[in-house]
Amino acid sequence: MLTYAELRRDLAIQLARFLPVEEAQAESWLWLEDGLGWDRSRLVARGEEAVPEADRERVGHWLRRRREGEPWAYLLGWSTFRDRRFKVTPATLIPRPETELLVEAALDVGRRLGLDRCVDVGTGSGIIAVSLALETDWAVSATEISPEALVVARENAATLGATVAFLMGNLLDPLPDPLSMVVANLPYVDPADRPLLQRELAFEPETALFALDRGLKLSTDLLTQARERKVPACLLEIGAGQGGELCRRALGTGWRKSMIHQDLAGHDRVLIALA
Numbered sequence: 174m175l176t177y178a179e180l181r182r183d184l185a186i187q188l189a190r191f192l193p194v195e196e197a198q199a200e201s202w203l204w205l206e207d208g209l210g211w212d213r214s215r216l217v218a219r220g221e222e223a224v225p226e227a228d229r230e231r232v233g234h235w236l237r238r239r240r241e242g243e244p245w246a247y248l249l250g251w252s253t254f255r256d257r258r259f260k261v262t263p264a265t266l267i268p269r270p271e272t273e274l275l276v277e278a279a280l281d282v283g284r285r286l287g288l289d290r291c292v293d294v295g296t297g298s299g300i301i302a303v304s305l306a307l308e309t310d311w312a313v314s315a316t317e318i319s320p321e322a323l324v325v326a327r328e329n330a331a332t333l334g335a336t337v338a339f340l341m342g343n344l345l346d347p348l349p350d351p352l353s354m355v356v357a358n359l360p361y362v363d364p365a366d367r368p369l370l371q372r373e374l375a376f377e378p379e380t381a382l383f384a385l386d387r388g389l390k391l392s393t394d395l396l397t398q399a400r401e402r403k404v405p406a407c408l409l410e411i412g413a414g415q416g417g418e419l420c421r422r423a424l425g426t427g428w429r430k431s432m433i434h435q436d437l438a439g440h441d442r443v444l445i446a447l448a
């Protein structure tokens with residue numbers, strides 16, 4: 174007989190065969206809590222209960238896929254962003270904690286400028302648009318080039334009760350003038366870095382990760398488009414070390430002011446361009 178307490182310990186050992194030990198420990202708890210519905214207090218109180226065959230099979234199935242590098246969020250089918258649960262599929266990027274910095278910067282800039290509208294470009298699972306719609310009274314629109322991702326974003330907005338106008342197309346093209354603040358976490362990984370990336374990233378959509386011109390192309394195109402369309406502020410999530418070059422490009426395309434926020438690790442993370 175295998176108990177839930179034993180299953181958790183055994184999982185940590187199995188996961189540590191291909192993950193760093195600390196990650197394996199943390200993930201073993203997630204599998205129990207989020208995957209099987211056994212949170213820590215239930216495990217403390219009833220951890221000696223036998224694991225039924227159905228749960229053993231689920232865990233075996235997850236372990237086989239996880240060993241191949243498939244991210245846990247895709248196995249589970251959802252991920253958390255700003256304390257809300259978002260559906261994710263292999264058509265969408267898995268939300269990253271760094272993106273919270275972008276949302277916080279957007280809330281701050283939008284309130285300072287007294288704006289009542291914004292656009293999320295490259296919405297993916299919809300995390301930015303939905304968070305802004307639920308945390309403000311702004312009218313929020315979002316664009317996305319992948320129809321499959323757009324289906325997921327729409328579903329997340331409906332499940333979470335957010336009103337967002339979702340449109341399919343390239344950058345700002347689907348939106349009529351006048352536009353207000355633009356917020357975007359577009360692909361910014363340099364394709365030349367592909368061999369250095371974690372193997373989990375191979376499961377995420379290429380079109381959500383990579384951009385030409387050393388990862389800068391889509392950010393540059395959006396800064397240019399947003400400036401031409403007389404947008405008051407454009408906020409972008411950017412890659413570590415891209416800040417200097419992108420600030421120069423923003424000023425070169427006519428933005429009055431351009432600044433960088435760094436993340437807790439001290440990496441360039443958010444560019445704020447003001448008209």
Ligand SMILES: C[S@@+](CC[C@H](N)C(=O)[O-])C[C@H]1O[C@@H](n2cnc3c(N)ncnc32)[C@H](O)[C@@H]1O
Pocket residue numbers: 265266267268269272294295296297298299300301316317318319322342343344358359360361380381382391
């Ligand atoms: C890095 S992912 C971010 C997804 C989501 N905003 C997030 O923060 O998790 C970038 C998204 O931009 C979309 N995308 C890529 N090129 C685009 C373009 N030219 N116009 C609109 N969306 C684009 C991708 O399909 C992908 O969903």
